[in-house]
Amino acid sequence: MNNRRGHRLVLLACAVVLTTGLMIPSLYAESYLGANIDWEQFSGQHVRMMMNKHWFTDGLQPQVAEFEKNTGVKVVFDIYPEEAFWTKLKVELAGGLPTVDGFMVGSLDMGSYTAAGWLESLNKFFENPKLIDKGWYDFEDLYPSAIRGGTNQGQLLVIPIGTEAELMCYRRDLFAENGITIPRTYEELYEAALKLKTDQVAGYVSRGLRGLSIVWEWTGYLLSHGGRYFDASGMPAFNSPPGVQASDMYGKMLRDTGPAGVISYGWPEVLAGLQQGKVAIGIEASGALPALEAEESTIAGKVGYAQIPAAPGQKVTPNYWFWNLGMNPRSQRKDATFLFLMWATSKPILLRIARGSGVSAARLSVWEDPLFYKAQNKEWIDASVESFSLVEAELVPYLNPKYPEIADVISVELQNIVLGAPVKKSLDEAAKQITEMMSR
Amino acid sequence: MKVYSSSTQKRYFLISMLAPSLILLAFFSLYPFVANVKNSLMHYNLTEPFNYYFVGANNYLRLLGDKLFWQAFLRTLYFVVGAVSLEFLLGLGVAYLLKDDFRGRNIFRVIYILPMGATPIAIAFVWKIMLNPSLGIINYVLSLVGIHGLDWVGNPTSVIPSLILVDAWVWTPFMMLILLAGFLTLAKEPFEAAEIEGASAFQSFFYIALPLLKPLILVALLFRIIDAFRTFDIIFVITGGGPGRYSETLNIMTYLQGFKFLHISYASTLAVLMLIILIVICTFISQLQGIRET
Numbered sequence: 219m220n221n222r223r224g225h226r227l228v229l230l231a232c233a234v235v236l237t238t239g240l241m242i243p244s245l246y247a248e249s250y251l252g253a254n255i256d257w258e259q260f261s262g263q264h265v266r267m268m269m270n271k272h273w274f275t276d277g278l279q280p281q282v283a284e285f286e287k288n289t290g291v292k293v294v295f296d297i298y299p300e301e302a303f304w305t306k307l308k309v310e311l312a313g314g315l316p317t318v319d320g321f322m323v324g325s326l327d328m329g330s331y332t333a334a335g336w337l338e339s340l341n342k343f344f345e346n347p348k349l350i351d352k353g354w355y356d357f358e359d360l361y362p363s364a365i366r367g368g369t370n371q372g373q374l375l376v377i378p379i380g381t382e383a384e385l386m387c388y389r390r391d392l393f394a395e396n397g398i399t400i401p402r403t404y405e406e407l408y409e410a411a412l413k414l415k416t417d418q419v420a421g422y423v424s425r426g427l428r429g430l431s432i433v434w435e436w437t438g439y440l441l442s443h444g445g446r447y448f449d450a451s452g453m454p455a456f457n458s459p460p461g462v463q464a465s466d467m468y469g470k471m472l473r474d475t476g477p478a479g480v481i482s483y484g485w486p487e488v489l490a491g492l493q494q495g496k497v498a499i500g501i502e503a504s505g506a507l508p509a510l511e512a513e514e515s516t517i518a519g520k521v522g523y524a525q526i527p528a529a530p531g532q533k534v535t536p537n538y539w540f541w542n543l544g545m546n547p548r549s550q551r552k553d554a555t556f557l558f559l560m561w562a563t564s565k566p567i568l569l570r571i572a573r574g575s576g577v578s579a580a581r582l583s584v585w586e587d588p589l590f591y592k593a594q595n596k597e598w599i600d601a602s603v604e605s606f607s608l609v610e611a612e613l614v615p616y617l618n619p620k621y622p623e624i625a626d627v628i629s630v631e632l633q634n635i636v637l638g639a640p641v642k643k644s645l646d647e648a649a650k651q652i653t654e655m656m657s658r
Numbered sequence: 659m660k661v662y663s664s665s666t667q668k669r670y671f672l673i674s675m676l677a678p679s680l681i682l683l684a685f686f687s688l689y690p691f692v693a694n695v696k697n698s699l700m701h702y703n704l705t706e707p708f709n710y711y712f713v714g715a716n717n718y719l720r721l722l723g724d725k726l727f728w729q730a731f732l733r734t735l736y737f738v739v740g741a742v743s744l745e746f747l748l749g750l751g752v753a754y755l756l757k758d759d760f761r762g763r764n765i766f767r768v769i770y771i772l773p774m775g776a777t778p779i780a781i782a783f784v785w786k787i788m789l790n791p792s793l794g795i796i797n798y799v800l801s802l803v804g805i806h807g808l809d810w811v812g813n814p815t816s817v818i819p820s821l822i823l824v825d826a827w828v829w830t831p832f833m834m835l836i837l838l839a840g841f842l843t844l845a846k847e848p849f850e851a852a853e854i855e856g857a858s859a860f861q862s863f864f865y866i867a868l869p870l871l872k873p874l875i876l877v878a879l880l881f882r883i884i885d886a887f888r889t890f891d892i893i894f895v896i897t898g899g900g901p902g903r904y905s906e907t908l909n910i911m912t913y914l915q916g917f918k919f920l921h922i923s924y925a926s927t928l929a930v931l932m933l934i935i936l937i938v939i940c941t942f943i944s945q946l947q948g949i950r951e952t
Contacts, residue, residue, distance in 0.1 A: 312704045330705045428900040478791035481812040481901045623919040633902045
């Protein structure tokens with residue numbers, strides 16, 4: 219009640235301010251300008267950021283003008299769709315030029331970028347009181363597992379912006395009509411999906427596309443069957459019995475209950491299929507799922523969110539993903555770049571973006587924020603928070619510099635499995651190629 | 659004023675005319691080529707920038723023993739032979755029909771050339787949607803006549819034929835254009851003579867037109883083989899090499915090795931081998947022509 223009255227007062231105050239034509243910075247802007255640093259110290263410089271076309275970018279972009287106004291630093295965003303983004307960024311970084319100052323880094327590339335020396339260590343910036351007000355920034359509020367994933371030999375290489383884990387979404391209306399309860403094992407999931415499959419609606423969808431796509435969601439199957447990528451000695455272990463079971467199940471799910479052409483589905487296609495009501499159950503990255511409650515979704519309000527299943531006797535272990543911001547070691551405007559990275563990952567800004575668009579921000583406080591809770595689907599928030607706690611980060615070899623190639627080799631065989639190839643033989647082939655690759 | 663002899667003048671003229679293109683060639687063709695050959699002899703992986711050393715022919719030996727390379731090579735041949743034969747047959751047929759005078763001939767000529775005017779990458783996106791089993795118009799049209807369409811590019815057996823179809827849609831006009839130009843330059847007399855002698859249209863096509871056009875046909879085939887061999891945009895957009903590796907041609911493999919896995923030396927080696935394969939094929943075809951001429 220009190221809270222609501224507070225809102226009214228704020229609204230009233232805003233109305234007064236607007237009607238009298240006074241210019242004041244917005245309330246949230248004040249809260250970051252209150253940081254004890256000189257925001258205008260790099261006025262006149264410019265920072266070039268290379269960004270993925272992603273909801274975080276969409277959320278951040280409208281805020282940038284305010285940063286530019288308050289700091290005098292000009293920020294140029296170069297935005298590319300995901301596939302083009304990976305390639306373009308690699309080419310620019312490999313060229314060793316200072317043309318890019320900062321960029322988005324996904325979990326997939328953490329290992330290879332680190333090995334290549336493409337990430338500037340951020341420790342010295344965080345220790346510089348001219349650049350950061352530590353009490354205000356609240357470093358401990360950043361997702362601890364993301365910080366661990368972004369740290370190499372004591373050096374923090376990236377600042378997390380987004381945290382995501384695999385989540386299951388299902389059509390509550392279809393479940394009720396068919397008397398289906400939330401599947402807890404993969405057998406139950408398979409039966410539910412088969413039962414819900416009709417000529418118009420597919421039973422289940424997750425990614426089938428070659429590369430990281432299919433592997434990303436298969437990883438949750440693998441880990442939740444008790445399988446592992448590698449054994450203790452570092453040899454491939456995903457072709458062991460739990461891995462075979464998991465891959466067999468992944469293939470069966472897509473082959474028997476998935477939409478036609480699922481082999482070419484990346485996350486945009488999965489989301490589109492769900493949004494259009496053409497699929498009953500999906501497994502996707504938690505961060506992508508607010509799209510199901512968006513205006514253009516035909517299933518908004520009818521979706522339930524739950525953890526992915528686990529094989530009997532196994533622990534639910536979803537795959538995860540962090541989006542981060544990193545700095546080019548060749549940048550010639552590192553301080554100004556850090557100022558921007560620090561601002562973009564600060565509490566007020568991440569809160570503002572999260573409340574507005576449901577971005578899965580990598581700050582603990584966002585997930586406890588009442589306004590975020592109010593603006594977004596509560597079940598989704600609760601399920602997301604729970605899924606983050608189930609993640610076992612070290613089980614996914616993101617920090618292996620060869621992970622992109624490892625994932626590609628596995629993805630080829632997984633696609634073959636979806637198309638009906640013998641499971642054990644296909645996984646053995648992938649394991650053989652990966653063993654060869656690692657010996658090079 | 660010094661007066662140059664005419665041969666010196668001619669030499670200066672030649673040099674000044676050639677210089678701009680030679681300089682450009684040196685920068686944009688020669689240098690990358692030399693750098694590429696050099697890279698293929700090194701260990702060069704972008705994720706290991708400090709591990710850059712000479713390995714001699716190791717990359718080549720590894721590639722020749724790599725079964726993925728041979729699979730990609732056979733796949734590429736399949737695609738090239740399929741696409742170029744289809745384009746040649748269709749192009750020849752259409753050119754033959756369009757060579758004669760008839761009402762609306764020019765309109766048809768323009769219509770047939772249109773696909774060449776569009777950007778291949780845009781065409782690839784359109785075909786990607788058309789081939790999509792749930793959204794695409796192809797399966798929709800098939801369903802109207804009661805046929806349950808395939809997942810064209812998601813199925814190992816139909817993926818390359820589907821890509822061949824798209825390539826043929828884009829490039830048949832090129833074949834048609836060259837052959838049409840050929841038909842139009844042919845003298846009328848041999849055909850008139852043949853007609854008087856009582857040759858059928860069939861006979862005059864196979865025994866007069868085709869032999870006369872042979873050099874042109876070989877040139878057209880050569881162009882298209884080289885182009886089809888290094889097709890990238892269509893395959894990359896529509897399948898990205900998938901499903902599995904069922905459409906991973908040599909060029910897609912090179913792209914993946916270089917830009918996705920950052921194995922610059924291995925990708926360079928692939929590029930050099932592709933060039934060698936192309937040179938062998940082209941020499942073989944030009945030999946064919948040479949044999950006929952002697």
